[in-house]
Amino acid sequence: MKILVAKFVLEANANVPMMSDLENTALSFGEEALTHMQLGDVFRDEDIELIPVICADAGCSGVMKKKAFNYIEQSILDAIKENRNEIDAIYLHLHGASEIEDLEAGSGEHHLLKEVRKIVGPYMPIGISCDPHGNLCKEYVESANIIRSFREAPHTDIPETVQFVCRELVKLVRERRRITPVYRKLPLILGGEQTVSLDEPVKSINCFMDALEEDERILSASWHVGYIRHDTPVAGCGIVVIPCDDKYRDYANEKADELASFVFDRRHEFHYTGITKQPEEALNMALNFEGRPVVISDSGDNVTSGSMGVNTFILEQVISVEKLQKKVLFASIHDVNTYQQLMSYSIGSIVTIKVGMGIDELSKPVELKVTVKYKGRQEGTRMYGEDGDYGGLVRVSVVNKPIDIVICENNHSFVEIHQIEACGCSLDDYDILIVKQGYIHPELLEAGKLCIMSLTKGATLQDTSALDFKLIMRPMFPIDNI
Numbered sequence: 001m002k003i004l005v006a007k008f009v010l011e012a013n014a015n016v017p018m019m020s021d022l023e024n025t026a027l028s029f030g031e032e033a034l035t036h037m038q039l040g041d042v043f044r045d046e047d048i049e050l051i052p053v054i055c056a057d058a059g060c061s062g063v064m065k066k067k068a069f070n071y072i073e074q075s076i077l078d079a080i081k082e083n084r085n086e087i088d089a090i091y092l093h094l095h096g097a098s099e100i101e102d103l104e105a106g107s108g109e110h111h112l113l114k115e116v117r118k119i120v121g122p123y124m125p126i127g128i129s130c131d132p133h134g135n136l137c138k139e140y141v142e143s144a145n146i147i148r149s150f151r152e153a154p155h156t157d158i159p160e161t162v163q164f165v166c167r168e169l170v171k172l173v174r175e176r177r178r179i180t181p182v183y184r185k186l187p188l189i190l191g192g193e194q195t196v197s198l199d200e201p202v203k204s205i206n207c208f209m210d211a212l213e214e215d216e217r218i219l220s221a222s223w224h225v226g227y228i229r230h231d232t233p234v235a236g237c238g239i240v241v242i243p244c245d246d247k248y249r250d251y252a253n254e255k256a257d258e259l260a261s262f263v264f265d266r267r268h269e270f271h272y273t274g275i276t277k278q279p280e281e282a283l284n285m286a287l288n289f290e291g292r293p294v295v296i297s298d299s300g301d302n303v304t305s306g307s308m309g310v311n312t313f314i315l316e317q318v319i320s321v322e323k324l325q326k327k328v329l330f331a332s333i334h335d336v337n338t339y340q341q342l343m344s345y346s347i348g349s350i351v352t353i354k355v356g357m358g359i360d361e362l363s364k365p366v367e368l369k370v371t372v373k374y375k376g377r378q379e380g381t382r383m384y385g386e387d388g389d390y391g392g393l394v395r396v397s398v399v400n401k402p403i404d405i406v407i408c409e410n411n412h413s414f415v416e417i418h419q420i421e422a423c424g425c426s427l428d429d430y431d432i433l434i435v436k437q438g439y440i441h442p443e444l445l446e447a448g449k450l451c452i453m454s455l456t457k458g459a460t461l462q463d464t465s466a467l468d469f470k471l472i473m474r475p476m477f478p479i480d481n482i
């Protein structure tokens with residue numbers, strides 16, 4: 001059995017003032033691409049041969065340039081054309097929230113799958129694992145045979161989901177069944193920060209789906225939160241129920257309606273997890289808190305949802321605190337020019353720098369006199385179970401103030417504690433840690449004696465009802481009152 005595999009992920013935030021291009025995309029090919037797919041040993045059977053094409057990981061970024069997407073899409077399509085007479089199935093890892101410049105209907109994944117079907121026709125088994133923060137539509141879902149999203153947010157179950165899809169895809173080929181997923185679109189639009197899986201109502205929704213899957217007629221049930229950071233007709237929540245065989249499709253339809261009602265009936269229960277405060281109150285709470293560490297997330301500049309991580313708003317807030325007694329670490333602020341400037345100084349140098357890329361009002365440069373403390377790389381670090389090189393960093397201490405800032409050459413979030421250690425320091429050295437996230441990720445949440453999501457402004461503004469949509473389905477809760 002031959003299976004062609006490829007991965008393309010991008011969460012495209014249209015409010016980010018830069019476009020995603022190939023130079024911001026981690027590209028790997030062939031065998032190397034396989035090392036980034038978290039496939040485990042599902043394809044280890046002797047009679048399975050993989051044809052790995054590409055892993056194109058653009059992470060969370062802006063809308064992708066058409067040329068960059070064309071290159072990625074064409075690599076996959078060319079490989080499919082070349083191997084069309086040999087392959088038995090196709091496995092794709094796709095995010096679901098890409099948005100491509102000047103592409104018909106916008107979504108890269110939807111375009112890609114349509115083009116794949118043009119080459120292989122309607123019957124070649126295709127399995128897709130995806131992020132729940134991606135958008136679906138009926139045509140896209142029904143063009144796949146198996147499609148399933150991660151259940152946990154933060155996404156701690158990526159390998160399980162990937163391997164579930166791959167295992168079922170192999171079975172589908174071996175058993176020569178025919179399956180078509182059932183899709184329902186919900187008139188509900190939600191942000192990721194309101195759908196943390198350790199919290200309700202997501203916990204109950206996941207239990208409901210577990211129960212559906214106990215029925216041997218149902219192969220998979222998944223709920224897709226959707227993505228709200230670009231305007232698109234496919235935005236909004238969706239659910240997918242997949243029968244084990246098309247002979248159970250009527251039954252899957254019934255179950256899909258039940259799951260759709262179960263989610264929609266809980267529309268008033270979605271809420272921010274943990275403590276959320278306006279920026280001034282968030283900082284005051286942290287300053288007055290007895291224990292340590294306190295973690296504050298700059299939710300308007302949430303790198304895990306596509307922001308650039310460049311905002312200096314909270315830095316300015318902290319700098320202007322008189323007689324600051326707490327030791328504060330910013331991990332991190334993305335400023336490539338200042339990073340490069342700092343790399344030319346030796347450790348211990350005292351220099352005047354400007355932190356902030358000045359792209360807009362929120363990222364305006366702050367002039368500081370600092371001591372260069374540490375130069376390093378986020379290399380060999382793990383994020384979401386993926387090894388990688390997340391780029392260079394310099395840690396500086398502000399002269400005469402108990403403030404350390406990690407300045408990075410790119411935008412990635414500090415979601416795990418070992419990433420702080422890669423800056424030559426320890427979380428224990430600080431009273432307050434400021435990160436570029438929305439909801440605070442599990443390790444930090446556990447370490448933090450107090451965690452606060454600061455409702456800052458930025459590309460990932462939390463007030464969903466204030467977002468301006470023109471293309472989405474209406475009515476849509478909570479923008480419209482249903």
Ligand SMILES: [Zn+2]
Pocket residue numbers: 131132133155
């Ligand atoms: Zn996600």
